[in-house]
Amino acid sequence: MFDLRSISKSFGSLKALDQLDLQLKPKIITGLIGPNGSGKTTLINIMTGIYAPDSGSIYFHQQNLTGESAECFAQKSIARTFQNIRLFKRMTVMENIMASLVTKEKNKRNNWFSYPFTRNKFNLNKAHEVLEIMNLKDQRNLFAEELPLPLRRKLEIARALVAEPEVILLDEPAGGMTPSETFEMAELINLHVAPGRTIVLIEHKMDLISKICNHLVVLNHGEKIVEGETHEVLSHKKVLEAYIGI
Amino acid sequence: MLNDYLLTVISNIGMISMIAISAYLILITGEISFGQQAYFGISAYAGSIATTLWGWPFWMALIFGSFLAGVAGGLISALTVRINGIYYSIATLAFAEMVRLSLLKFSYQFEIDGEWIGPNGSEGFGEIRWIFENDISILEYTLLIYLVLFLLIAFIYLIEHSKLGMIFRMLGQDPLLASVQGVKIIRYKVLAASLAGFAAGLGGMLYAHSFTYIEPQIFNVMLGVHSLAYGLIGGLGTVLGPIIGVVLDIGFLESIRGIQGYRMIVFGGLMAVMLIFMPRGILDEKRVHRFKKFWEGKTHV
Numbered sequence: 214m215f216d217l218r219s220i221s222k223s224f225g226s227l228k229a230l231d232q233l234d235l236q237l238k239p240k241i242i243t244g245l246i247g248p249n250g251s252g253k254t255t256l257i258n259i260m261t262g263i264y265a266p267d268s269g270s271i272y273f274h275q276q277n278l279t280g281e282s283a284e285c286f287a288q289k290s291i292a293r294t295f296q297n298i299r300l301f302k303r304m305t306v307m308e309n310i311m312a313s314l315v316t317k318e319k320n321k322r323n324n325w326f327s328y329p330f331t332r333n334k335f336n337l338n339k340a341h342e343v344l345e346i347m348n349l350k351d352q353r354n355l356f357a358e359e360l361p362l363p364l365r366r367k368l369e370i371a372r373a374l375v376a377e378p379e380v381i382l383l384d385e386p387a388g389g390m391t392p393s394e395t396f397e398m399a400e401l402i403n404l405h406v407a408p409g410r411t412i413v414l415i416e417h418k419m420d421l422i423s424k425i426c427n428h429l430v431v432l433n434h435g436e437k438i439v440e441g442e443t444h445e446v447l448s449h450k451k452v453l454e455a456y457i458g459i
Numbered sequence: 460m461l462n463d464y465l466l467t468v469i470s471n472i473g474m475i476s477m478i479a480i481s482a483y484l485i486l487i488t489g490e491i492s493f494g495q496q497a498y499f500g501i502s503a504y505a506g507s508i509a510t511t512l513w514g515w516p517f518w519m520a521l522i523f524g525s526f527l528a529g530v531a532g533g534l535i536s537a538l539t540v541r542i543n544g545i546y547y548s549i550a551t552l553a554f555a556e557m558v559r560l561s562l563l564k565f566s567y568q569f570e571i572d573g574e575w576i577g578p579n580g581s582e583g584f585g586e587i588r589w590i591f592e593n594d595i596s597i598l599e600y601t602l603l604i605y606l607v608l609f610l611l612i613a614f615i616y617l618i619e620h621s622k623l624g625m626i627f628r629m630l631g632q633d634p635l636l637a638s639v640q641g642v643k644i645i646r647y648k649v650l651a652a653s654l655a656g657f658a659a660g661l662g663g664m665l666y667a668h669s670f671t672y673i674e675p676q677i678f679n680v681m682l683g684v685h686s687l688a689y690g691l692i693g694g695l696g697t698v699l700g701p702i703i704g705v706v707l708d709i710g711f712l713e714s715i716r717g718i719q720g721y722r723m724i725v726f727g728g729l730m731a732v733m734l735i736f737m738p739r740g741i742l743d744e745k746r747v748h749r750f751k752k753f754w755e756g757k758t759h760v
């Protein structure tokens with residue numbers, strides 16, 4: 214469904230991705246792990262059109278998206294979160310969620326004449342739904358920059374969810390969180406994000422990976438070194454070498 | 460009570476508010492333009508040519524001048540859409556200077572009743588006599604300015620509460636994030652710049668007909684810098700912000716007799732203090748939000 218073929222991407226002389234192949238399995242959580250600088254975020258940037266690959270091609274439902282813009286990827290129902298959280302800081306939590314619906318033309322009620330935009334009933338209902346499931350209801354009138362880090366990460370996920378995407382790419386959704394916050398995030402992903410969706414999850418915390426990923430891909434120096442079922446991959450010799458240390 | 464001096468101040472506030480709104484529209488989409496005076500000037504000239512030389516009706520000339528300014532704004536934006544930050548600011552300034560210098564060379568005169576009338580380079584463009592010919596009093600013209608301003612504010616207010624307003628603010632806060640959510644950045648940047656050109660154009664055309672004389676020098680960079688400052692002082696959270704800035708400067712500073720001549724110093728100082736303590740102005744996004752919530756709370760009881 215999401216098909217990356219022989220993707221390479223360099224920054225100057227640094228090869229961030231080197232002839233990488235990846236086929237996402239539909240409706241499954243694929244974990245993406247690898248040491249710092251191994252190219253995980255770069256891969257997600259390529260899968261959302263932020264960077265175009267230097268070579269190789271990208272197919273989504275047999276459609277060639279190589280070289281297309283980020284807008285185009287977004288309209289194909291691919292959503293993501295950011296390792297360095299990106300929110301509209303001077304908008305409230307509610308507005309951040311509504312902003313995600315601004316280009317969604319799927320339903321007739323969400324058109325130019327639904328006015329004012331932030332009071333559109335249909336959108337508001339959707340927004341309230343995701344606020345409820347991500348436990349952000351009480352913060353809905355706070356500005357994004359006023360939220361503590363765990364809630365910012367939740368808001369990023371809520372924003373992705375409200376657009377009802379087919380694919381969600383999560384870049385370290387528990388980055389910087391305490392163990393209990395990480396546990397809560399794992400629950401949220403399992404219960405509300407994963408069902409019915411295709412997910413890629415980048416994470417350094419192995420307990421989170423082993424708890425929620427069915428399938429695992431390991432990158433090192435921009436190359437895929439191992440891919441397979443989570444528990445098998447985690448005990449693979451190459452992975453132990455590359456990831457956990459010597 | 461409403462003497463002519465006071466009326467002139469009030470009508471100035473109205474006209475300058477329009478170019479302040481213009482600069483504000485660019486500010487909320489995340490760029491700083493030092494060149495909105497160009498659109499003010501383009502429309503002042505084009506609109507005055509239309510009424511004075513071509514004999515067009517006032518409203519048609521107003522729309523014509525502003526429309527031209529809007530098209531110019533959109534074109535310049537399309538040309539500069541790949542540059543950001545300081546480079547964008549410099550490009551807008553360069554364009555505005557180009558317009559001003561071209562106007563210094565621009566001559567287009569007709570002989571009307573034995574007199575040569577029309578723009579003539581650095582001598583400017585006098586005899587824009589629509590007000591006199593139609594026997595319009597200062598009070599009436601002031602009311603006309605405020606009618607236009609009211610319509611402009613209402614229009615921008617509607618935009619701000621629509622999808623388009625949301626998109627403008629998304630662009631202004633994080634264009635990359637906006638594009639990851641499917642927003643076609645270039646299209647909306649150009650649209651915002653056209654609207655901004657149009658708004659400045661309304662002010663410029665009205666200005667020319669209010670003073671009956673214009674010259675290229677009026678549309679210099681200081682006008683652009685002031686228009687920017689109005690939004691930054693008054694606030695970037697609502698279209699009323701830039702208007703507060705204008706009222707503070709023209710209505711308040713200019714009218715305090717004691718500080719005449721020091722006005723620019725006071726204004727500069729105020730600007731510096733504001734940028735430190737209220738970087739997004741008096742009516743910034745947070746205050747506007749709190750005010751709305753407060754208002755909703757009151758009206759729901």
Ligand SMILES: Nc1ncnc2c1ncn2[C@@H]1O[C@H](COP(=O)(O)OP(=O)(O)OP(=O)(O)O)[C@@H](O)[C@H]1O
Nearest residue numbers: 224227229247248249250251252253254255256296
């Ligand atoms: N825009 C860029 N310009 C230059 N170099 C970059 C850029 N983006 C990434 N890199 C480099 O590419 C390599 C891969 O970076 P990437 O962010 O994909 O790693 P990562 O696997 O996500 O690492 P981490 O676990 O630290 O997040 C790194 O060496 C990084 O410095």
Ligand SMILES: [Mg+2]
Nearest residue numbers: 253254255296
């Ligand atoms: Mg990364």
